[in-house]
Amino acid sequence: MSLSSSLALFKVPSFTPALLAILCSVLAEAVGFSYMALLAVEKIGMSPLELSAFLTLSAISGIAVTTVFGHLHDRRPVLWPLLVSLGAKVVAFGLCAVLTQSWMLIAVAVALFGPSSASFALMFAMAKGYLDRVGGETVSRGMASLRVASSLSWAIGPALGAALVAGWSFTGVYVGAALLSALALVVVFASRIKVVPAATEERQKITLGVVLAAAPAVIAMTAFHTSMFMGSNAMSIVVARELGTETDVGLLFSLCAAVEVVVMGLFVIRPMRRASVGLLAFGFLLFAGYFIMAIVWPTLLSLYLGQILRAAGIGILSVVGMAYVQELLPGRAGVASALFGNTMSAGGLLSGLGTGLFAEAFGYWSIFSVCTGLCLAGAAVLFVPAGRRIEAA
Structure with missing residues (x-):
């Protein structure tokens, strides 16, 4: 890959903030979700049935919200679904630092973790809208770069979570995850990203x-x-x-x-x-x-x-x-x-x-x-x- 090809990728409008937002958002997930089962069972005391309900309801909520937001992105490209999804992630991880009851964590799973999962798809769709306007190999190279950022987050996240749990218990893990989610939200908001319609006629x-x-x-x-x-x-x-x-x-x-x-x-x-x-x-x-x-x-x-x-x-x-x-x-x-x-x-x-x-x-x-x-x-x-x-x- 030539230097000019690399520079061309980062000259694509809104690609750099999208890359940074994905890095921070997925890093938050890697930190928080690495210890979610332990939080649920060891700190909150969930039974196996309650843990199953927590994981199942979160997944169902995530599928429903992601589907709705995905269709909305194509029909009328707007930024607010991404802001809502990232905001839900901030609040969800923040609450995990203080929750003490099983029903509270299950409620957070349905109301917040489900909607927060849509941010992954929305950020990739937003970035692809800009990449498609450049076309050629830039599209493939750009999407692969975003996937690299996602995997890099999972390479770093568990180790960062281990350091936080050792120094500050579960509270540190989820305060850290909330701050990383907030950083992703700030990047999207401060960069004034606009969601563009599909370039395909x-x-x-x-x-x-x-x-x-x-x-x-x-x-x-x-x-x-x-x-x-x-x-x-x-x-x-x-x-x-x-x-x-x-x-x-x-x-x-x-x-x-x-x-x-x-x-x-x-x-x-x-x-x-x-x-x-x-x-x-x-x-x-x-x-x-x-x-x-x-x-x-x-x-x-x-x-x-x-x-x-x-x-x-x-x-x-x-x-x-x-x-x-x-x-x-x-x-x-x-x-x-x-x-x-x-x-x-x-x-x-x-x-x-x-x-x-x-x-x-x-x-x-x-x-x-x-x-x-x-x-x-x-x-x-x-x-x-x-x-x-x-x-x-």
Whole structure:
């Protein structure tokens, strides 16, 4: 990538503040959500049923609000949904620092954490509106750069959260997350970002045919996120209980996130012309390879080495997956980003239910086999006829 290409990216209007806002917003999530389960169970004393309700209702609320805000972004581009979403994140994390009752945290999940999850899709949709006006490789390079910022946040966030919880308990974690969310809100507000309409003259109409064409991609990305979250849950537990320590858990997550940054950075250096179904399928196979490696060689060393496959799979599927969904819906950046964001929420919801069911019946190691199946199914569904409409567009 030449220096002029790099400078051209940062000369795109509102790209730099969007990048900074995503970095701060996702960093807040990485700090706060790394300790959310511990906050709910250890400090507030949630029962398993209450914890399930908390996670489920938050995901459902997030899917609903993200869908509404995504459609609004495409119909009438305005900034207030993003400001509302970031503001909800500030208040939600701030309240987590002082809440003491289970019902209070569940209420926060529905009223605040759900709406706050829409900020991810809205910031990507807003940035794509400006990138599309430049066109060419700048679009692919810019979207990949935003994904790098997101992964970088997750590489830093857990370590920052560990420092805060050690020095100031849970209060420090959630005050820190609230301040980072507030910084994202300030960046968006102070930079006077304006949401622009899609540059595409022909906006894709949402018809039954379009829904059917996008369905394989949505199913595949939901399978990816479900396996990612379920695999993370299983890895954390088997490492802490059987193979290593809680320190190893943190190191494994940080190692994976660091390699993800490198993989996603390659898409900045060598941007895609178009999203490739073959490359997506390759990402699924790499991710499946990590789970298979853990099954046939269940050791701590295997999991450390496997983070290379895991990170490569996540990096490819995150960057190419979002581009793939966006290309299926030209001129609908809001809906496309919301669809991709909702596959994350749906994956989180399904993983919460699936982890408990399979662990209870077959043990936590069985989850690696489930994740392998999800990855292979995700790769296969991409090749159903409707999923290939992108290639003929």
